[in-house]
Amino acid sequence: MNTSTLLVTIIILIAVAYILGRGRSLVLADASKGGFRNLNSLPFYYGTLTALWCGIPSLILVGVWLIMDGSIIDQLLIKSFPAEVTTLPPSELGLILNTVKNIAAGNMVGSDTQPYMTQAAQSLKNINQTSQMAMTVLAISVGILLAAFSWWRIRPEQKARLQVEGAFKFFLLACSCLAILTTIGIVFSVIFESIKFFKTVPITDFLFGLQWSPQMAIRADQVGSSGAFGAIPLFVGTLLISFIALVLAVPVGLMSAIYLSEYASPRVRTYVKPLIEMLAGIPTVVYGFFAALTIAPLLRDGGAWTFEFLGLQMSISSESALAAGLVMGVMIIPFVSSLSDDVISAVPQSLRDGSLGLGATKSETIKQVVIPAALPGIVGGVLLAASRAIGETMIVVMAAGLAANLTANPLESVTTVTVQIVTLLVGDQEFDSPKTLSAFALGLMLFTVTLALNYFALHVVRKYREQYE
Amino acid sequence: MTPSPKTPNTMDVVNKNLAKRYRKEKMFRFYGIASISFGLLCLLFLFTDIIGKGHSAFFQTYVKLPVVMSADALGITDVNDPHQIAGGNYQGVLKQALRERFPEVTDRRGKRALYGIVSNGAGYELRALVENNPDILNTSLDVWVLADDDIDTYVKSRSSREGAYTGRFTEQQISWIESLIESGNVEERFNTTFFTAGDSREPEQAGIRGAMMGSLFTLLVTLALSFPIGVAAAVYLEEYAKKNKFTDFIEVNINNLAAVPSIIFGLLGLAIFINFFEMPRSIPLVGGFVLTLMTLPTIIISSRAAIKAVPPSIREAAMGIGASKMQVILHHVLPLAMPGMLTGAIIGMAQALGETAPLLMIGMVAFIVDVPSGITDPSTVLPVQIFLWADSPERAFVERTSAAIMVLLGFLVVMNALAVWLRKRLERRW
Amino acid sequence: MEAIVDQTAKVDPMNKVNTELSKENPEAHDLSGLETVGIPFTDTAKMSMRDVNVFYADKQAIFDVSLDIGQNEVLAMIGPSGCGKSTFLRCLNRMNDTIDICSVQGSLKLEGQDIYDPKLDVVPLRARVGMVFQKPNPFPKSIYDNVAYGPRIHGLVNRRTDLDEIVETSLQKAGLWKEVRDRLHSPGTGLSGGQQQRLCIARTIAVSPEVILMDEPCSALDPIATAKIEELIAELSENFTIAIVTHSMQQAARVSHRTAYFHLGKLVEVNETEKVFTNPDHKLTEAYITGRFG
Known part of the structure; x- marks a missing residue:
């Protein structure tokens, strides 16, 4: 029985268990006097309880089995290989395993298949069948047995409702803990690979090195064969592009928010606000396309024309930090403006009245009373925007460069942390080369920095909210 | 009960500074409007840019060729064998049709350029035709086939202000296309491939x-x-x-x-x-x-x-x-x-x-x-x-x-x- | 946005008052032909209002109010909640402009000049007619900057020393100087409620307005702080014209020269304060001051 049929079978079993459990509670209720007033809980809960006993353990069993069987079968296979094959390094062993699996699946009858491989493939087929069979039998029998046990236990005085509600609450709790699990998962997935990476490349070289060229040479005697993993050029590039984005987005976003919340009529606001927010709903890959195919050539040609006009020996790279930064800035405008809008409207009207009552103009009131009062919130919003700019990927992947230039000139091409992560990890990876692992080290840096920024920013914003509540 | 001696003085100063303060107020308002307009303009620019670049993809260039569906040329001996029909040399028939349409091309290089007029997926269209109606075998008929992406780009950009995009085309290739267009054998049709096909290396066959x-x-x-x-x-x-x-x-x-x-x-x-x-x-x-x-x-x-x-x-x-x-x-x-x-x-x-x-x-x-x-x-x-x-x-x-x-x-x-x-x-x- | 909601909410209790009144006081029903009794007008009018009507959207909050505020006079406005006294006060320096749905009709003049003239500029108007609000609302700045705010925005001073002087005299006039002289640069929000309110008064008088409007300035304060503010009002009346809305009749009796009694958006009676509290002309006033409703 294959896995999906098994799942359907288990679901049918669950339904049967529900009907049986409910039926038994009704029978018990009728037998004793008073009908089902005599029951502790409604029949529904007895049915559900039986169904839970039937379904959950067997589903967990199937899940664990599916996760575990792959590696156990691999171990069994490797044991069956001849001794000289078993001692090969893990990467070659993996290749052989793959070949065997391909033969077993009937995909490949290659030229270099050796007899032990065909043999192993045959035994793999057998093991797979046995494993599938064992899983089916075990899962179904566990389900039936536990359902029967639970069915047999049903008594009128059994507190079925409390037990079902307990299970419900546990399910809810488990779902909310997924957020914690995700965070832990992120931390672990980047930390383990990073530690492996830092074993080959010292952490100080990574953090303070000025040279980034992760391409490992094929031959050991080639120049720069070790690859260079100094991440400073990437950090500088990331900061440069994020800075350009923020220089555009913060004033524009803030002023838009101020105008919309303090000056614009409600009619204008209802139409303009969603339009501005549309900018945030456009997928980043679209911005990337726009930056790479429209803005960058525009800047390059415009720059060439201007510099020629001015008689300067300069040019704008077609992968300039400026193009990526500006487009990213446009993307962040609605982000800044909606966060600022929130904090500005949290400033109490009484402060505005106090200022207007003294004869201040509207702009004086905004500049000297509202904004200073909202400043912590605005700063928090800007930090969140900065974290978003630093972590933005598609725009820079499509519009920024790949070469790690250490420069602060926005007209030149720079690369960023996210660009490097994507370049290093797209395609086939070997998890034992520092080149691949360095992407996880960069991911660790990115996660740490954005987490710190987010945590700090959310903290500031929350404190600010409490102040006016 | 006399007014404060400072009062008139204060009001004079206030009134004197008013003009300056209102200028600042106006500037501030202007910055706000400018910011919002900037955001809206970006949105508008993005949309017009994308639509301007993309609208033409919904239409695709087709070329009409008189094709001789010779069973011999296709390599079909048994009309009832679906295997043979599926495996026919349709691209060869198309090439033949192109050679006949432009008999002046004789050298190998020129021929290869000539074959590039139709998409290398155009054969599948012929196959579909034959599969639907095997009777057309050994007849000659006019068929609209998918043009190559370079032709498509050229035809679409012919009427644009910057002039046609010729890319790597030679004069000769351009003259072929122009002659096809003049004889009314080139047409823009709704691009159904785009919505029905998967990805492809050939732009004209690629879909979403x-x-x-x-x-x-x-x-x-x-x-x-x-x-x-x-x-x-x-x-x-x-x-x-x-x-x-x-x-x-x-x-x-x-x-x-x-x-x-x-x-x-x-x-x-x-x-x-x-x-x-x-x-x-x-x-x-x-x-x-x-x-x-x-x-x-x-x-x-x-x-x-x-x-x-x-x-x-x-x-x-x-x-x-x-x-x-x-x-x-x-x-x-x-x-x-x-x-x-x-x-x-x-x-x-x-x-x-x-x-x-x-x-x-x-x-x-x-x-x-x-x-x-x-x-x-x-x-x-x-x-x-x-x-x-x-x-x-x-x-x-x-x-x-x-x-x-x-x-x-x-x-x-x-x-x-x-x-x-x-x-x-x-x-x-x- | 929120401000609008707040303000309309303030108007809404009118209905509540209306129903409460109808239970306790049958004569309150008949306000249609009501004429203001007493002495609403003076010869030395600083501000004079005639036939003022105020609407929030289509709901009328003030009905045909005519009233003068005399030079260097302290005029108290009393009445049950929702009677429109705060609304009326906010019309006097056009603070109601900040509420979109509020519209004002009638003639309101400051020394003969129509303050609702569309050509009139509200900024200098508010420099002449300052306002102190119900809840102390110091800006989140230092004490010094709070007081210096007005003179700075209006460009009243050029030199730091002049500004220091204005800040000091304003704080002295507000009776706060001794308490804060050592911590002028600490935040104004760190002061106690009463001190904050006096800071707001100092902030208002630093601009040297001619009229000060006070909207229940003591309602958020304890009795000792209230007593200080009341003392202050008496002193300020030497230099300024003051209109004060208050909920407390005792306060009106203590600080004001004349008292105006508002009821459901109408001005019922204006008289010398002493007369209002000892021998009011109108039955409604009497009912209010004897505590039959309010």
């Missing part, structure tokens, strides 16, 4: 069907997981959780995850699902897992807001007649909060639909020609398809990329409009 199905399957997985889990988490936090350190910790985690860069979720997916659990790459199932983790915070946050908006009086009323906590939640709170939670879910799905970076990490960036038919078939998604095409050097891919963006934006607009409509329609005022 595969990516759309991939997006659909990925979103289905995401929705099926993230909505129940998100709602359950929101219910726990709003209805059950006590105010303690642990609850605070969950909340901090959720808020932080909402702001973690999406690429980090890609790293998580790569390390956990692909590397640790050894799931296959490039499949919607894994993509759905990653996007679930990414959209969960959005869904949890909006579901919590929806649950919060259900007035406590409803809960009290239900509890007052002896409903248990679970009954209160399942019978009253969730149904009342459902519109708000659905709105949040749609917005989360829109976010997931546009997401690219994490899917690159788990290998959904592969070149996949076949249209996927399930959640475990290798596939790509719409935004990743856009990314792939944007990287392709062929000029004809630019308009296809823009067209794919138009389709993607169309879906997003529909989803957001649906969310707004749902909120308006089902919103309850307490």
